[in-house]
Amino acid sequence: xxxxxxxxxxxxxxxxxxxxxxxxxxxxxxxxxxxxxxxxxxxxxxxxxxxxxxxxxxxxxxxxxxxxxxxxxxxxxxxxxxxxxxxxxxxxxxxxxxxxxxxxxxxxxxxxxxxxxxx
Amino acid sequence: xxxxxxxxxxxxxxxxxxxxxxxxxxxxxxxxxxxxxxxxxxxxxxxxxxxxxxxxxxxxxxxxxxxxxxxxxxxxxxxxxxxxxxxxxxxxxxxxxxxxxxxxxxxx
Numbered sequence: 001x002x003x004x005x006x007x008x009x010x011x012x013x014x015x016x017x018x019x020x021x022x023x024x025x026x027x028x029x030x031x032x033x034x035x036x037x038x039x040x041x042x043x044x045x046x047x048x049x050x051x052x053x054x055x056x057x058x059x060x061x062x063x064x065x066x067x068x069x070x071x072x073x074x075x076x077x078x079x080x081x082x083x084x085x086x087x088x089x090x091x092x093x094x095x096x097x098x099x100x101x102x103x104x105x106x107x108x109x110x111x112x113x114x115x116x117x118x119x
Numbered sequence: 120x121x122x123x124x125x126x127x128x129x130x131x132x133x134x135x136x137x138x139x140x141x142x143x144x145x146x147x148x149x150x151x152x153x154x155x156x157x158x159x160x161x162x163x164x165x166x167x168x169x170x171x172x173x174x175x176x177x178x179x180x181x182x183x184x185x186x187x188x189x190x191x192x193x194x195x196x197x198x199x200x201x202x203x204x205x206x207x208x209x210x211x212x213x214x215x216x217x218x219x220x221x222x223x224x225x226x227x
Contacts (some may be wrong), residue, residue: 035216037164045156045164045207047216059214062120095163104211105154107166107175 002026004034004096004110011116017084020113022096029077030054033099035106036070036081038092046092050099051079086117121145121212125219131227138195140222142208147188152211155184155193158221159204167206168193198224 007021022034036048049060051070058070064083072079079096094113097106122145132138142153150171156164166175168184171191181196195202203226208219 037218044220045209045218047218061215097164103169104152104216105166105169105175105209106156106164107169109163109165112163 002098002108004098004108006094006096006110006113009114009116011118012086014087014117014119016086016117017082018086018115019080019082020094020096020115022079022081022110024077024079024098027098029072030074031101033101034070034072034079035097035099036068037095037097037106037109039095039112040089040092043092048081048094053079083115086115088117091115091117120215121148121210121217123208123210123217123219125206125208125222127222128220129223129225131225132198133227134198134200136198138198138202138224140193140195140206140224142186142191142193142219144189144191144210146212148191148210148212150187153184153186153191154209156207156209157202157204158207164207195224200226 003025005023010018012018030053033050033052035050038046049070051058053072069082096110124143126141153171155168157167158164172184183194205221205223207221
């Protein structure tokens with residue numbers, strides 16, 4: 001079945017960068033876009049950006065422009081989200097989610113990766 | 120950026136009751152770009168509805184969605200114990216996605 005498995009929890013200091021991975025299985029990796037969404041504790045969902053694994057084309061939410069980079073490695077069916085210049089407000093669970101070509105909804109989602117930013 | 124406002128913030132209901140959740144957009148949203156998700160504590164969101172009114176695979180028919188333009192509604196006809204959760208609406212427009220702030224459906 002279609003599955004997205006994310007890397008484990010991270011603890012980072014303010015100013016550092018974090019790179020979260022999202023490994024896809026059960027389908028052709030290049031057939032579906034991957035989106036990244038974050039959720040601070042007790043808060044709502046916030047879209048960060050997407051990548052088309054086939055072309056490598058990306059799109060980012062204006063809020064994260066210049067601070068987030070989404071990449072992929074098609075040889076291992078994995079997408080990555082790197083967030084730089086971390087601050088305490090970036091403490092959140094980060095999710096990857098698949099999106100079909102021409103579709104606007106996200107399904108399925110990865111299990112989430114907790115990133116904690118603390119000095 | 121299109122802002123989605125969900126209401127109410129919290130809905131306190133008993134099993135078997137009907138739940139009506141609202142999602143209002145700051146500007147018109149293409150219906151085919153409106154989705155709903157369910158999220159339970161400690162879990163990732165799960166797709167419920169897409170295209171405003173189409174149920175995702177495996178979603179029971181007690182869930183229904185409707186709406187157009189700026190106003191969308193998710194209805195749960197008879198609440199089951201597993202339906203108590205947080206629900207989010209989502210839209211795509213202007214090359215960006217946004218989510219509502221969520222409605223928590225809690226046991227009364």
